Amino acid sequence: MSSGFDVKNSIMQIHPYVPGESKLGTEKPIRQLAANEAPLGASPKAIEAAQDSVAQLNRYPEGGAVALREKISERFGFPAQQLICGAGSDEIIALICQAFTGEGKEVLYSQHGFLMYKISALAAGATPVAAPETNLRTDVDSMIEHVTENTRVVFVANPNNPTGSYSTKAELDRLHAALPEDALLVIDAAYSEYVDADDYADGSELVAKHSNVVMTRTFSKLFGLAALRIGWAYGSEEVIDILNRVRGPFNVSVPAQAAATAALDDWDWAMDAKQLNNRLLPAVTQRLRGMGLTVYDSVGNFILIDFDNPDRATAADEYLRAEGIIGRSVAGYGLPTCLRMTIGTEDDMDAVNQALTRFIESESA
Numbered sequence: 378m379s380s381g382f383d384v385k386n387s388i389m390q391i392h393p394y395v396p397g398e399s400k401l402g403t404e405k406p407i408r409q410l411a412a413n414e415a416p417l418g419a420s421p422k423a424i425e426a427a428q429d430s431v432a433q434l435n436r437y438p439e440g441g442a443v444a445l446r447e448k449i450s451e452r453f454g455f456p457a458q459q460l461i462c463g464a465g466s467d468e469i470i471a472l473i474c475q476a477f478t479g480e481g482k483e484v485l486y487s488q489h490g491f492l493m494y495k496i497s498a499l500a501a502g503a504t505p506v507a508a509p510e511t512n513l514r515t516d517v518d519s520m521i522e523h524v525t526e527n528t529r530v531v532f533v534a535n536p537n538n539p540t541g542s543y544s545t546k547a548e549l550d551r552l553h554a555a556l557p558e559d560a561l562l563v564i565d566a567a568y569s570e571y572v573d574a575d576d577y578a579d580g581s582e583l584v585a586k587h588s589n590v591v592m593t594r595t596f597s598k599l600f601g602l603a604a605l606r607i608g609w610a611y612g613s614e615e616v617i618d619i620l621n622r623v624r625g626p627f628n629v630s631v632p633a634q635a636a637a638t639a640a641l642d643d644w645d646w647a648m649d650a651k652q653l654n655n656r657l658l659p660a661v662t663q664r665l666r667g668m669g670l671t672v673y674d675s676v677g678n679f680i681l682i683d684f685d686n687p688d689r690a691t692a693a694d695e696y697l698r699a700e701g702i703i704g705r706s707v708a709g710y711g712l713p714t715c716l717r718m719t720i721g722t723e724d725d726m727d728a729v730n731q732a733l734t735r736f737i738e739s740e741s742a
């Protein structure tokens with residue numbers, strides 16, 4: 378598509394991000410399993426903090442999110458001056474592309490990586506480069522093969538959305554060691570809180586040792602604050618300083634800062650939410666595999682179900698929607714045979730199980 382305006386060519390190549398749907402146009406109760414949201418909602422303490430914060434809507438937010446950064450520092454042990462908060466980690470991804478790339482520069486990510494990497498690269502005028510994956514996993518050798526003298530940012534979602542797979546600490550170390558110093562390695566750890574695997578790394582150890590590594594995190598998933606748009610990143614002081622120069626002065630709202638700070642104080646709530654997810658995830662995976670479906674191993678709060686062909690995936694999606702269950706088509710991720718499904722409540726997952734059982738029965742009827 379072309380534009381009569383003199384905008385960057387790359388902007389006209391963007392396919393705008395299509396969010397997971399939340400409505401079905403029916404009166405039926407719906408099960409919203411399209412956007413990897415927290416099925417139990419947010420901590421009541423976070424909700425109360427957001428509510429209390431709206432008494433003074435005429436006041437601008439604290440621009441540097443000082444209290445929140447201090448709370449993150451206290452909880453995770455990273456120095457507050459090496460943290461930045463954003464309107465979702467999406468904003469931080471965009472700021473990274475804006476600050477570190479531009480025309481003639483390349484942004485590298487893996488084939489089925491999170492869609493915002495490509496969109497943010499194009500918005501910044503840079504060239505997106507996707508490295509082929511092996512078995513729906515980030516392939517470090519393939520990533521390294523695609524590094525050129527123009528590579529400025531390398532994104533690895535760990536775990537990745539929508540595949541649910543993760544890169545090991547050894548793989549991240551190997552990728553980092555192969556990058557030139559002027560390329561920034563971004564470990565997008567949006568789902569890291571769910572992962573228990575011993576060989577997993579969220580990238581924070583690399584950040585502590587190297588100035589060209591950033592880890593991004595979010596309050597949208599485990600902490601259930603997606604509506605408020607709040608994420609953060611940990612990087613070297615040099616990188617954080619650069620990002621602060623392009624950040625809007627009041628990019629994180631007052632309710633978002635208040636709720637996120639309170640959410641970190643209610644750690645038990647977060648751990649209960651994790652426990653529910655990590656109990657249901659293997660159980661659902663087994664149940665669906667038991668009906669002959671291919672379900673990829675996932676360490677996040679979602680699963681990727683492969684229906685073997687695009688028509689069957691579409692039919693399954695339609696069948697589920699008719700039953701009030703909204704999953705996520707991932708054709709836009711180059712996975713037209715698959716649907717992604719958030720791990721919801723136990724009741725949601727029973728409904729998914731029953732609906733897919735009926736779907737499979739309907740195919741042979």
Ligand SMILES: Cc1ncc(COP(=O)(O)O)c(C=O)c1O
Pocket residue numbers: 412413464465466467468491534536537538565567594595596597603606607608
């Ligand atoms: C891998 C990954 N990174 C980042 C995000 C962005 O999250 P937010 O902008 O809500 O922090 C998402 C959201 O789905 C994601 O899946």
